[in-house]
Amino acid sequence: VTEPIRWGILGTAGIARRSFSPGLRAAGGGRAYVVAGRDLESARAYAERNEIEQARQGYESVIDDDDVDAVYVPLPNELHAEWTIAALRAGKAVLCEKPLCATLAQTLEVLREAEERAGLLWEAFVWPFRGQTRRLEEIVTTGEIGEPREVQCSWHFTVTEANNIRLSRELGGGALRDIGCYPISLARWLFQAASVGGIAQAAWNESGVDIEMAGVLSFSGERRLVFGLGFRGPEEQITRVLGPEGEIILTAAYHSSATSLLEVRRNDGTVIDRSTHDAGPSFSDAIRHIHRVLHGEEAPRHLAVDEAPGNAVAIDLLDRSARSGCFERA
Numbered sequence: 001v002t003e004p005i006r007w008g009i010l011g012t013a014g015i016a017r018r019s020f021s022p023g024l025r026a027a028g029g030g031r032a033y034v035v036a037g038r039d040l041e042s043a044r045a046y047a048e049r050n051e052i053e054q055a056r057q058g059y060e061s062v063i064d065d066d067d068v069d070a071v072y073v074p075l076p077n078e079l080h081a082e083w084t085i086a087a088l089r090a091g092k093a094v095l096c097e098k099p100l101c102a103t104l105a106q107t108l109e110v111l112r113e114a115e116e117r118a119g120l121l122w123e124a125f126v127w128p129f130r131g132q133t134r135r136l137e138e139i140v141t142t143g144e145i146g147e148p149r150e151v152q153c154s155w156h157f158t159v160t161e162a163n164n165i166r167l168s169r170e171l172g173g174g175a176l177r178d179i180g181c182y183p184i185s186l187a188r189w190l191f192q193a194a195s196v197g198g199i200a201q202a203a204w205n206e207s208g209v210d211i212e213m214a215g216v217l218s219f220s221g222e223r224r225l226v227f228g229l230g231f232r233g234p235e236e237q238i239t240r241v242l243g244p245e246g247e248i249i250l251t252a253a254y255h256s257s258a259t260s261l262l263e264v265r266r267n268d269g270t271v272i273d274r275s276t277h278d279a280g281p282s283f284s285d286a287i288r289h290i291h292r293v294l295h296g297e298e299a300p301r302h303l304a305v306d307e308a309p310g311n312a313v314a315i316d317l318l319d320r321s322a323r324s325g326c327f328e329r330a
């Protein structure tokens, strides 16, 4: 593996511009080596704007390049499986955007490939690598609010462009996959358990995509995630973790920054902590970890083989419930 790590990016995605590229610059030890797009001219313009060394036409040109160490896959969800498998087969480390795949079947296929090749594959949840999450872990393990029994997440924003990938069924869109995957991953981590069932209700667009969804994902021991998500509300995100003695309120649980607040309140209303824990781009810690793993300096953590199956099972059962109107079991 080279020093610095050479990254290849598949697609001229908004998230790669807004989050991955600043994170890579802040992480150090890596280069934005090449971006490939469906159209060469757009890829060139994108490379120039985002300080990427080369631009190419066609994603396979990145996969086939022996000089690329790691591949970032920020494509529409429905394309994640095909290109992640291609990158793993070419021996690359892969950071694939969340959700790892559009369906449970695709997820299991991708993970089989990663396992068989002992490939390094991460689903791009960056929150586990942030300082705020270490504080969250400390609050829970030291019992500051007691044993968490409910995670609540309300997350809305407005999608206006009709051609946004989030509104396309063929591309694996929908609020559950786009944003629901975050609180699902957080609840599974906090409860250290797999979901056992769930019930959800959605509003659908004409192509059959959930543009809003609300529901409950159940865990053993009467623990639950309660969520409301959507693409047609005012911009808001709030996550709460409730325990018998208090609650934790997070204004940005999944992409913490210098302005994200973590607040701990006791049941009598006393605020015992109100703090921020992170600076710099939210992707920087996860990317730094990947660089260290590739250099043999750290053991890999939060690999997709360990985390993605539980997320995909939960998404699948909530999707089935929203379509059937019934409580669905894992």
Ligand SMILES: NC(=O)c1ccc[n+]([C@@H]2O[C@H](COP(=O)([O-])OP(=O)(O)OC[C@H]3O[C@@H](n4cnc5c(N)ncnc54)[C@H](OP(=O)(O)O)[C@@H]3O)[C@@H](O)[C@H]2O)c1
Pocket: 010, 011, 012, 013, 014, 015, 016, 019, 036, 037, 038, 039, 042, 043, 073, 074, 075, 076, 077, 079, 097, 098, 099, 124, 125, 165, 171, 177, 178, 255
């Ligand atoms: N981790 C996070 O914080 C975060 C935040 C937002 C989104 N995401 C995830 O990142 C991925 C991309 O989201 P995004 O918001 O960045 O989307 P986006 O801006 O629309 O980017 C997707 C890219 O995929 C390529 N593409 C290939 N086939 C396409 C098709 N048929 N239609 C549209 N684009 C196509 C396009 O690049 P070319 O035309 O150049 O090939 C496009 O720029 C999704 O999986 C999403 O869930 C993650």
